[in-house]
């Protein structure tokens with residue numbers, strides 16, 4: 001009788017221990033498979049929950065809608081270039097153009113120049129024109145220096161820094177100019193020209209005050225002298 005009770009107790013204990021081992025084994029195999037090189041239980045590297053280094057790769061703001069002052073004009077970069085060329089490519093004088101909203105606007109060469117100088121402008125990741133068409137005429141692509149006003153107006157294919165070359169501004173006729181051709185048409189095989197976007201919109205210039213045709217000149221009020229007693 002005593003032996004039977006002992007048998008049951010030992011039996012139950014054995015079943016319990018085997019059960020625990022099987023359960024632990026099951027968990028291990030479940031998590032790690034049959035590999036002993038499993039490190040799922042290893043301590044994880046401590047990290048601060050606060051991201052300290054944010055990746056600085058936010059996309060370039062294409063349409064600076066939020067940064068635009070209310071009297072700024074919005075225009076296709078190509079059209080700004082065109083208006084400047086058609087106005088005789090003035091160095092300091094203002095020239096006028098009509099922006100995408102039909103406003104009459106005014107700008108100067110100061111706002112044209114960045115189109116040649118700035119990288120990442122015509123399209124995301126684009127090189128600036130001056131990386132290839134730099135100040136060193138002999139080394140520049142097409143012997144064209146786009147880094148200064150003098151360089152731009154001196155043209156391309158120049159023999160040296162002193163001489164003028166081919167007019168890239170079409171003698172003031174924008175659509176027949178080399179510049180127009182090279183910024184509006186992708187040139188397959190010419191690096192820097194294979195994917196220039198011609199529809200880039202920029203903010204440039206200032207809106208000119210709209211003359212109000214209904215306004216009547218305010219009558220000049222004659223200042224009446226205060227009568228002295």
Ligand code: HEC
Pocket residue numbers: 115116122127128129130131132133141142144146156157166168178179182183190191192193196
């Ligand atoms: C990666 C280099 C590179 C970049 C960037 C580049 N160009 Fe050029 N560009 C060239 C090369 C090379 C040629 C000559 C193509 C040829 O021989 O027909 C050329 C030719 C030209 C020409 C025609 C000159 C001629 O006499 O045939 C113009 C105009 C021009 N580029 C303007 C620009 C402008 C504007 C930009 C910037 C928006 C620009 N390029 C950016 C390499 C570049």
